[in-house]
Amino acid sequence: MQPADNSLELQQAFSRQQGAARATPYPNYQQRQQDLDRLEQALKIELHQLTTALSADFGKRSAEESLRIELLPALQNLAYQRKQLKGWMKPERRHTSWLFQPARNRVHYQPKGVVGIVVPWNYPVFLAISPLVAALAAGNKVMLKLSEDTPATNRCLRQLLNKAFPAEQVAVFDGDAAQAAAFAALPFDHLLFTGSTAVGRKVMQAAAANLTPVTLELGGKSPAIVAKDAKLTVSAERLVFGKCANAGQTCVAPDYLWVAEPVLEPLLAELQAAFRRLYPAERLEHDYSWLCTERQRQRMRSLLQQAEQAGATIISCGEASWQHYLAEQDDDQTLDKQQQRNPRLLPLQLVLNLPESNPLLQEEIFGPILPIRSYQQIEHVFAWLQQQPRPLALYLFSQDAKLQQQVLLHSHSGGVGFNDCLMQVAQDDLPFGGIGASGIGAYHGKEGFLTFSHAKAVHAKGWWHPGKLIYPPYTHQWLNKALRWLLR
CATH class of the missing domain: 3.40.605.10 (Aldehyde Dehydrogenase; Chain A, domain 1)
Known part of the structure; x- marks a missing residue:
């Protein structure tokens, strides 16, 4: 060191x-x-x-x-x-x-x-x-x-x-x-x-x-939008992967989710099913990352506590509640041995019914917590996005080419992913960078x-130099007239 x-x-x-x-x-x-x-x-x-x-x-x-x-x-x-x-x-x-x-x-x-x-x-x-x-x-x-x-x-x-x-x-x-x-x-x-x-x-x-x-x-708060025409099973799986890779500790992970009102309930079910399919209980300990530091664990715990106190609905995609996964050792003397072996393991937590002032909708989360909001008109989402700091990434799940074009025209972000998460960063020939609060x-x-x-700009001139015609003294009347004619 x-x-x-x-x-x-x-x-x-x-x-x-x-x-x-x-x-x-x-x-x-x-x-x-x-x-x-x-x-x-x-x-x-x-x-x-x-x-x-x-x-x-x-x-x-x-x-x-x-x-x-x-x-x-x-x-x-x-x-x-x-x-x-x-x-x-x-x-x-x-x-x-x-x-x-x-x-x-x-x-x-x-x-x-x-x-x-x-x-x-x-x-x-x-x-x-x-x-x-x-x-x-x-x-x-x-x-x-x-x-x-x-x-x-x-x-x-x-x-x-x-x-x-x-x-x-x-x-x-x-x-x-x-x-x-x-x-x-x-x-x-x-x-x-x-x-x-x-x-x-x-x-x-x-x-x-x-x-x-x-x-x-x-970084910043990278939004994901699920439109009513999205293929829900595929969208849910890609969202779960994008949010849960490295336990959500990714600058371009979907930070929060806007969902078209008609598909909210089926998408919630698909998200839970996708998590259990990608991280089955018997593989969770082997394939799912821990929160990197104790500081990260305490931060996730605090964010979920504040959300619960604000009346939010929290759906754990693991086999137990978030309190079980993030419990302090002195909170519960009956914690099983598996919990004691995994003090920083937190499965995906879906959070609904949050007030706009809640930290989960104001701060970059950088962990496996996904706030979810619904919308009826996409214009409402665009209006919200225009009031927020510009994010590092924006994701849209929709097959509608017109809607995809609207997203490109009505939003700013470092990068955009249509029907996928994270993968824009892995493209060898695409630039990676933010805008405003998400980077320079x-x-x-x-x-x-x-x-x-x-x-480095390099201008190489030959020996013959007609450019001397612009040198003083400016006494050539024919040249003065020609220059004025060119300017017109």
């Missing part, structure tokens, strides 16, 4: 990387491919160790789930970047007006230099490796600040990256909040932060002191390469 007060160590690492970036300001294609190849091989060697570490940090997380939602997407993204990199690196031809001929315009994509990446606890591998791949593909040096809440995964990642890269190219830190603040205050050439909106504001404020460009990947900027795919590159 890094010492608590290590701003000097951070500064030294940053200075070494600055020196390395100046020594090789534009790594060639072969060098970048070698870097990505080393990273890919290191990841493949450590797959088992990483899934074991992730489970240790979460208390319990299925190795199969970690492979599916973190490691496989990271490796797929890496393979896609390698395949596309040569084309992305080529200078891009741009139009040259006849007024400036003969000349050529090009855009050259140059590495920014030293990139800082702040990684959250909920997907500590994917959200470290995915931006790291983009930054290396763009030719940068990288400093990673990992979450202090995932120590086992951090040790594995540090070992993996230290073997693959010298510290002058990739450096890893995982200290406490004081170190995170010192990290954000470094004068990076670009800083990417993934985490909460509240912390994102502090990161942006720290970066502003150095005029550091930032990409903020935040984007990466993934080519957008990742562009985010960590500077688009």
